[in-house]
Each structure stands twice: as C-alpha cells, then as structure tokens.
Amino acid sequence: xxxxxxxxxxxxxxxxxxxxxxxxxxxxxxxxxxxxxxxxxxxxxxxxxxxxxxxxxxxxxxxxxxxxxxxxxxxxxxxxxxxxxxxxxxxxxxxxxxxxxxxxxxxxxxxxxxxxxxxxxxxxxxxxxxxxxxxxxxxxxxxxxxxxxxxxxxxxxxxxxxxxxxxxxxxxxxxxxxxxxxxxxxxxxxxxxxxxxxxxxxxxxxxxxxxxxxxxxxxxxxxxxxxxxxxxxxxxx
Numbered sequence: 001x002x003x004x005x006x007x008x009x010x011x012x013x014x015x016x017x018x019x020x021x022x023x024x025x026x027x028x029x030x031x032x033x034x035x036x037x038x039x040x041x042x043x044x045x046x047x048x049x050x051x052x053x054x055x056x057x058x059x060x061x062x063x064x065x066x067x068x069x070x071x072x073x074x075x076x077x078x079x080x081x082x083x084x085x086x087x088x089x090x091x092x093x094x095x096x097x098x099x100x101x102x103x104x105x106x107x108x109x110x111x112x113x114x115x116x117x118x119x120x121x122x123x124x125x126x127x128x129x130x131x132x133x134x135x136x137x138x139x140x141x142x143x144x145x146x147x148x149x150x151x152x153x154x155x156x157x158x159x160x161x162x163x164x165x166x167x168x169x170x171x172x173x174x175x176x177x178x179x180x181x182x183x184x185x186x187x188x189x190x191x192x193x194x195x196x197x198x199x200x201x202x203x204x205x206x207x208x209x210x211x212x213x214x215x216x217x218x219x220x221x222x223x224x225x226x227x228x229x230x231x232x233x234x235x236x237x
Contacts, residue, residue: 034210036171038168040145040167043162043168044143049102049130049136050131050132052108052129057128057130059166062096062162063097063215064163065088065208066159066160067080067101067194068137068156069111069155070103070153071107071155072110073101073103073110073111074110074111076114076155079157079194080118081118082194084118086205087200087205087208090205091212092127097126099126100130101129103129103137105131105133134154137154144168144190144191146158147191157193157194157195158191158193159191159194159204160190161208163211164215168190169207172188174189
C-alpha cells in the first residue's frame with residue numbers, strides 16, 4: 001500500500017482536530033454562563049401611554065430598552081443617535097426586541113423632528129415613542145432602580161433594560177477584573193449612559209446578548225434560573 005505523504009497527513013490531522021479543539025474552548029464558556037442580574041422586579045407597565053398611531057405599546061413579553069427624553073427630545077440627538085446606531089441597529093432583528101422612548105404629551109412634534117434626523121429609509125418598526133402625563137412618566141421612572149434622576153424636563157440620558165416579565169436587568173457587581181483582584185468595593189450598573197459610547201457599545205451590548213442567550217436557552221429547556229442576586233439587591237433597598 002502506498003504511504004500517504006507526511007504533508008498531506010499533517011493537513012488532514014489539523015483539519016480533523018481543529019473543530020474538536022474549538023468545541024472544547026466553547027464548552028467552559030457555556031458551562032460557566034451567568035444570566036444578567038435582576039436588579040428590580042415589577043416595573044410599571046405603560047398602561048396610560050399612547051403612540052402616534054394610538055396603539056398600546058407594552059413592556060410585558062418584550063425585551064425593552066426604555067428611555068426618557070423629556071419635553072425636548074429633538075435636543076438630545078446625540079443620546080438618541082448613539083442608542084440607534086450602537087443598540088437598535090444591532091438588535092432590531094431579534095424577536096420581541098424594542099426600544100421605547102417615554103415622552104410627555106405635547107412633545108409629539110419634537111419627537112417627529114428627532115425621528116427625521118435619526119433615519120433615512122431604515123426600518124424603525126421596533127423603535128417607539130409613547131406619550132403620557134408627567135405624573136405617569138414619573139411613576140414609571142420611580143418603579144425602576146436608578147442612581148439617576150429625571151430633570152425638570154423629564155429627561156435623563158440613561159436608559160434601562162426591562163425583560164419580558166417586567167423585571168429590570170443590569171449588573172449588581174460592575175467591577176472589572178482588575179478591580180476585583182484589587183478587592184475594591186462592589187458597585188452596581190442599573191442603567192446605561194447613552195452619551196458614553198464605550199458603555200453602550202461594550203457593556204450594554206454585552207448585557208443584551210446575555211439576556212437574549214438566556215431566553216434562547218429557556219426556549220430550549222436548558223436554562224437553570226436563579227434569583228439569588230435579585231434577593232440580595234432587594235434586601236438592600
């Protein structure tokens with residue numbers, strides 16, 4: 001029998017073992033998967049809000065990025081543009097994903113101005129503006145866990161992640177590896193600053209991917225849920 005050339009044997013060996021090695025690298029990351037922390041439950045539903053089409057936009061059964069752009073949304077183009085380019089454009093193809101911008105009644109015209117500045121011919125079906133009374137806006141905001149406040153115009157440049165069960169998601173421990181190794185004090189991340197590109201591009205995008213992974217695993221029956229961190233954070237309220 002003619003012996004296979006050494007070069008051919010090496011190439012075939014590499015082609016055979018590379019996929020095996022790749023799967024071995026993937027296994028630990030799947031095994032050590034941690035869900036995105038629940039930092040607050042029972043976020044208030046958008047019961048008294050309407051959009052321009054007089055539709056009821058709901059948080060329940062959606063993965064929502066929730067923002068508050070106040071009486072003058074057209075003045076906050078940078079925050080809205082960062083959110084669109086770094087989050088909406090990346091995740092708009094995912095099932096049940098939406099961005100909801102909460103605004104006071106009377107700001108419909110300014111919301112339309114902002115929308116025209118944000119888009120040309122893009123699909124914005126999953127980007128919603130909802131309008132309500134100032135008191136209702138404050139009630140929704142106050143149902144969220146936040147270190148931020150709404151200003152006098154009902155504006156903040158921070159946005160929030162709300163899951164399908166009306167639970168707010170974030171990070172109970174937002175320390176990086178160096179801070180953990182240095183035993184620095186734990187600090188949380190409840191919301192994401194749309195002015196800080198790195199925070200939206202890296203932290204928020206990563207957290208949304210983790211949340212979508214969680215729901216994908218739930219659909220496949222492979223997710224082992226735990227509220228231990230939520231209980232810990234709620235005990236400190």
